[in-house]
Every structure is written in C-alpha cells, then in structure tokens.
Amino acid sequence: MRTEKIFAGKTLAILSGGGDTPAINSSIESVRNRASMLGFKVYGILRGWKGLLGDGDVVDLTNIPYNGLYGGTALLSSRTNPFPSKKNTEDRSQQILRNIERYKIDVLVTIGGDDTNGAARQMYEKYGIPVIGFPKTIDNDLRTHTIHRYQGTDNEVVLCPGFASGAWAIKKMTSKLHTTNESHQRIMVLEVMGRDAGWLTGSAIFGGAQVALVPEVEMTRERKEFFFEFVKEKYMRSPKHSLIIAVSEGVRWWDDEKQELGMVYASSDLDEYGHPRFGGVSGVIASEISKHIGIEARGQISGYIPRSGKCYEYDRRLTSTLADKVTDLLLRGDYGKMPVMKEIVPYNELEEYHTTSIDMGNVGNFPLPEDYYNANEFYFTDKYIDFLTNIIGEPYRMEFDNKFPVVIPQ
C-alpha cells in the first residue's frame, strides 16, 4: 500500500477576510484537516490580506487542535484590499507576492466573499499565484451558480457557508420577538444584514415575520404610500394586532426630506472595497409608520447576532463537503477555482458528489431572483420558502392561543 504523503514538503496557507460568519472556523478546520492528510504543512495568515503585508503575520496550524464549531474566525479578519482603492490608492500586491515567496507558500486558500475572493482572483490572473477561493458570507450574495430545483424548474440561487447559521439565528430571534410585540400590540420593524440582497431577510418569515422589504425592490415614493396602506390593513387583520416587518439594512427607501431614494448609513466612511456601513433604516421606517398610520411601531436591529455564536449544523456539514472538493482541486492542481454546491440539497444529502467548482473569474454578486420575492405582497414566495426549508427546516413560531372569555358587568 502506498503511504507517502502526496504533498510532503509543500505549504498551504489559509486566510479569511471580510465580515465574519459562524462558519469560518469550521471551513478553516475542514480545509486544514484535509490538506494535512495530503501532506501539506498548513499555515494560517492573520487578518486576511493584511497578514501578508509588511513582514507578514503567519501562524502554523499543522498539528494544533482547532475548534471548528466556535463561530467567527480564529485567524481574524480585515477588509484589507491589496489592490488600489479610493480609500488606499497604493498597490500593495507586490508585498503579498514577496511574502508568499518568503514564507514559501505553495497554495493559498482564501475564505471570503466577493471582495476577498475578487482580490484572490486578481492574484491568480495577474501573477499566477495558485489560489483556491472558499465561499463565505451571511448575506448569501456571492454567486455560486447553485441550482434550486422547484416544481420541475431549475432556478439559479446562492448557497454560501455562513448563510445557514445566520438564517437560523434570524429565524430564532424573530420567533422570540412576537411575545414582546404582541404584549404591546405594536408593529416591530426588524432590521437584518444584507447590503444588496434580501436572502437573509427572508429567514425572518421562518420565525413568523408577516411582511418583508428587500434591497432588490426600491421603495419609491409611490411604493411607500402603497406600503403604509398595506401595513395598516395587515395589522388590523392580524388576530393579535401585532406585526413584524423584516427589512434588509440596505433597503432603498424614499427620503421625504431630500426627495430622493437612499440608504441609511451608520457611517458613510468607505472601507477598502468601497462599502459604507449600513444601519438604522428600521428606526426610520418605524417612525414613518407611526406617523402615517398612527399605530405604535418600534425598530429593532438584529445587527451582529446572525454573525455570532456557534456554527449551525447545516453549515458544519456544508463546509466539510466543500472542503472535500478542495481536496479534489488540490489533487488535480486546479487553481483559480472555488468549490460550490451544484444544487440545493437538504442536510443529509450534503455530499461531495453534489459539488462542483467554478472559475473565480465567474464570481460576483447575485441578488434575490424576482420570483423569490413578491413585491406586491411584500413577502417571500413559496419558491423561496422551499429553498430555505432545505437549509433551516420548516418555519416555526411560538404561539399563545388563548382566547379569554370577556366579562360583562351584571
């Protein structure tokens, strides 16, 4: 029996960049374990691309215990862009090349969204660095070319590690919010991360949100008027006079004062990939609802909750499955690629034979398709519900159904 390690003497390095998710450590552990078995020495680069600038910041992961269930990233993260941007006009890619040589890195695995993997693609295309991209984002908007089969049709959707954990957290959080909201018979506007795509916002309806707004559908002046009427009616018809409206942080909302469509920012300062920081649209929408329809409304920002805590089981298995595909790419020396799921499958069918790899030149962003969200009903369609049920199970909501008999004074 052949026992030699195929990649003995070679080094594979892993980095993680961009916003964290609960599935990054699981991705790191899964890739590390497989690369070690193939014989690679495995390094971790700290703080994304930043760890390859200057003198570099690199640790050895080869024989160290690694807790893949713990959320976030033990390799730390940053939004460092090696290539020139508005925020930093310097081209630092030469520093990266120098450190790849100094640390004798043979293969680089970059765990990230469109930004981190876009930079990795450039390192591959411009300088021939052997990279393998690994998808990651709770926004779930990094194009993975995954097919969702629904009632005999093939639909392109997205499935990125991190999304399942985030969606599960939003489902749980929404389902809890009903108790306080019902007690005050309010409208609650729940803000969910998602700068340009509503994939994650949809998970709130799995916890019982009755209305949703997404960045893909602009809330123009006319649509806002229609929306207020719709919300009023929906609230009046709701059995407990309680309504939860889920909104993506990046929803395009008509600003009555400025008389233009805009987004609500927590900070307009741009990161190195040109993104401002969103936050606060739920408060704006809640106060406009109160003003326009006279029903008490509150804003609630879910913020970093979906990005925090343990890796959810679907993501745990998804990251292992995609790491199996990384093994395949390594064995074939096939670089400039990203492992992805070919199709949406439930938890127990997550296996390597459902994966494929895509050219990193084909990554980019992919928003919610039109038929996954019903703009007239401000709600997600059955197609979306089928898609997400595969990943986080059936919608769930706590209910207190008592109808107390009314006492009439004698």
Ligand code: F6P
């Ligand atoms: O990575 C994407 C994301 O989670 C967005 O949904 C959100 O707008 C952003 O990160 C927030 O990032 P930060 O951690 O820089 O506040």
